[in-house]
Amino acid sequence: MDFKSEIQRGIPTELPPKKERSSAVSHAPNRKQILYKEEKQLAIRNALRYFKAHWHAVLAPEFAEELQTYGRIYMYRFQPSYDMHARAISDYPAQTAHAAAIMLMIQNNLDPAVAQHPQELITYGGNGAVFQNWAQYLLTMQYLSEMTDEQTLHIYSGHPMGLFPSSKEAPRVVVTNGMMIPNYSKQDDWEKYNALGVTQYGQMTAGSYMYIGPQGIVHGTAITVMNAFRKVLNADENPNGKIFLTAGLGGMSGAQPKAGNIAGCITICAEVNPLAAKKRHEQGWVDELIDDLDVLVTRTKEATSKNEIVSLAFIGNVVDVWEKFYAEELFIHLGSDQTSLHNPWAGGYYPVGLTFEESNEMINQDPDAFKTKVQESLRRHAEAINLHTARGTYFFDYGNAFLLEASRAGADVMAANEIDFKYPSYVQDILGPMCFDYGFGPFRWVCSSGKIEDLQKTDAIALCVLKEIKKKAPAEIQQQLSDNIKWISEAEQNNLVVGSKARILYADAEGRAKIALAFNEAIENGELSAPLILGRDHHDVSGTDSPYRETSNIYDGSKFTADMAIHNVIGDSFRGATWVSIHNGGGVGWGEVTNGGFGMVLDGSKDAARKLKNMLFYDVNNGIARRSWARNKEAMFALKREMERTKTLKITFPTLVADKLLEDLF
Numbered sequence: 001m002d003f004k005s006e007i008q009r010g011i012p013t014e015l016p017p018k019k020e021r022s023s024a025v026s027h028a029p030n031r032k033q034i035l036y037k038e039e040k041q042l043a044i045r046n047a048l049r050y051f052k053a054h055w056h057a058v059l060a061p062e063f064a065e066e067l068q069t070y071g072r073i074y075m076y077r078f079q080p081s082y083d084m085h086a087r088a089i090s091d092y093p094a095q096t097a098h099a100a101a102i103m104l105m106i107q108n109n110l111d112p113a114v115a116q117h118p119q120e121l122i123t124y125g126g127n128g129a130v131f132q133n134w135a136q137y138l139l140t141m142q143y144l145s146e147m148t149d150e151q152t153l154h155i156y157s158g159h160p161m162g163l164f165p166s167s168k169e170a171p172r173v174v175v176t177n178g179m180m181i182p183n184y185s186k187q188d189d190w191e192k193y194n195a196l197g198v199t200q201y202g203q204m205t206a207g208s209y210m211y212i213g214p215q216g217i218v219h220g221t222a223i224t225v226m227n228a229f230r231k232v233l234n235a236d237e238n239p240n241g242k243i244f245l246t247a248g249l250g251g252m253s254g255a256q257p258k259a260g261n262i263a264g265c266i267t268i269c270a271e272v273n274p275l276a277a278k279k280r281h282e283q284g285w286v287d288e289l290i291d292d293l294d295v296l297v298t299r300t301k302e303a304t305s306k307n308e309i310v311s312l313a314f315i316g317n318v319v320d321v322w323e324k325f326y327a328e329e330l331f332i333h334l335g336s337d338q339t340s341l342h343n344p345w346a347g348g349y350y351p352v353g354l355t356f357e358e359s360n361e362m363i364n365q366d367p368d369a370f371k372t373k374v375q376e377s378l379r380r381h382a383e384a385i386n387l388h389t390a391r392g393t394y395f396f397d398y399g400n401a402f403l404l405e406a407s408r409a410g411a412d413v414m415a416a417n418e419i420d421f422k423y424p425s426y427v428q429d430i431l432g433p434m435c436f437d438y439g440f441g442p443f444r445w446v447c448s449s450g451k452i453e454d455l456q457k458t459d460a461i462a463l464c465v466l467k468e469i470k471k472k473a474p475a476e477i478q479q480q481l482s483d484n485i486k487w488i489s490e491a492e493q494n495n496l497v498v499g500s501k502a503r504i505l506y507a508d509a510e511g512r513a514k515i516a517l518a519f520n521e522a523i524e525n526g527e528l529s530a531p532l533i534l535g536r537d538h539h540d541v542s543g544t545d546s547p548y549r550e551t552s553n554i555y556d557g558s559k560f561t562a563d564m565a566i567h568n569v570i571g572d573s574f575r576g577a578t579w580v581s582i583h584n585g586g587g588v589g590w591g592e593v594t595n596g597g598f599g600m601v602l603d604g605s606k607d608a609a610r611k612l613k614n615m616l617f618y619d620v621n622n623g624i625a626r627r628s629w630a631r632n633k634e635a636m637f638a639l640k641r642e643m644e645r646t647k648t649l650k651i652t653f654p655t656l657v658a659d660k661l662l663e664d665l666f
């Protein structure tokens, strides 16, 4: 059966043969057994509702076995027969190009070259799912292939509820992931309700189909590492030969060595999973693989003495590196961590002292003992970091819930006031004040033709627009614009593309709208050969309320509210987004964050031009308004500037209060 027919068929009409799991790809760790007998029966009943009754006798024991073995029902048998990767938009069977664009994005998120555990439909972050099972994938693709511009597909945590009549102005797809009644957002609630097949952890760009491989994160990571070095070095120094020590070579964390090379330092990145380390090495994202601590020390000393720019992957536990480097008196300029501590008990963080295999076995066999090991390891991890920071290392939390989980484990990471952490998050110190408050965030686009020439043209257009903007930009954002101009000028030679032909570029509201408009014109006049798909990471100015990450530099007490993210998704949906999504739990963990995003197809039409202006403006300025109301001075500056430019924008401004007045009150 050809590709198009297989998509249009949805769930096969004949029962396909049973499929074994592939040993060529990485698999999600077996999830813990959390369901009681009756709940397991409910999980099977839930899974079987996708299929004809006369298949149930075959599928029920098979799904029961998956549930017993892996802790989830993935329905491996129903994986499609075609290769999974993004194709050119014209290859998809569809009534509307907008639906075809979404299919392309879904397939990219599941491409084995892109996805972390492709057969479990996990794109990144250990548990960031596109769908819960293969039936949901098949049905969604079928719905997309038949939908018109007057219908909207509603997706509940991977489950396509179906097509509802709507209008051309409405989004084609509305996605929710993991939205829970607030009291049911503890980590075990995800285990339970995901095992039952009624919710999923969509992370940020996994369940919203906007993941573009580690490139998506390299730019933000490069900005962070460059600015962290600017903080610790004198103006006449550069990062060459200076050490950035961190961990994780997974979906997002795999960007760190590349970002370190761009920033010009020595990156040492520990990774316990040899497959993950090798994958990044093969893709050229990290320069050298080392699996022996002594060899690592020798190589690091050589690199520091020669002022090298190099990235070294250490296959092993990061705690061992922190401890060893202390003993060897190796000075670490920057330290961070990107293990998946948003998911600490199910394979996000591997405790020191256990091998990778021992940990995976314990997660499944003895989850309580594993939890104890993780907490012991976190205490040791923090202790080693504290020793280094006492020597002058600048350590920052990379938004992976490291400090949060370490504090919960009783590690020495609290500040003297016992409320704050000892160390800042990268958003508090860097991305918040320098980027988000001014509206700069991870704007991105995908060339739906799949052609590299289109990507090259978009790079050139974006560069031209940024240079124009920079000429008249105020001093406050000159540095950001320079960094972004450098990024887009070097993007191609940095060889960042994995999967679809995509590009990320930090830009503010003005930049995003002007670049998008120029793209739309280039499509209209044939300079670009096919539509473009715009989007962004949820890790942005307005889309995400996350008190330990995106909104960690909000100090008016509102960082534990989620109004901004909800307004954003609703606001984007009626201003022209092609699809919108809102998620519980991404990055820092289930229950710890509400985040949303959009996708927008540019087809060169007047409608697209109108929609992009309207939606991109709101998508950025919503967050600036909230940040300004929280009295962030950079956001107040950006908002005043925008209100001068846009007369229809009228935002409530905060009045600042003299400290002295308050001191005398209580």
Ligand SMILES: NC(=O)c1ccc[n+]([C@@H]2O[C@H](COP(=O)([O-])OP(=O)(O)OC[C@H]3O[C@@H](n4cnc5c(N)ncnc54)[C@H](O)[C@@H]3O)[C@@H](O)[C@H]2O)c1
Pocket (backbone or CB within 6 Å): 116, 124, 125, 126, 217, 220, 221, 247, 248, 249, 250, 251, 252, 253, 254, 255, 270, 271, 272, 273, 276, 316, 317, 318, 319, 337, 338, 339, 340, 341, 342, 343, 347, 348, 349, 350, 351, 352, 398, 399, 400, 401, 539, 586, 587, 588
């Ligand atoms: N890159 C960014 O800009 C960014 C921004 C915010 C948050 N984060 C957070 O970073 C974390 C990582 O994301 P990801 O997508 O790369 O997750 P991932 O699960 O794909 O990768 C994490 C990697 O860490 C490894 N690991 C776990 N414990 C280890 C240990 N003790 N020593 C060495 N390696 C260990 C795992 O084997 C895994 O490969 C997430 O919590 C994410 O939310 C990243």
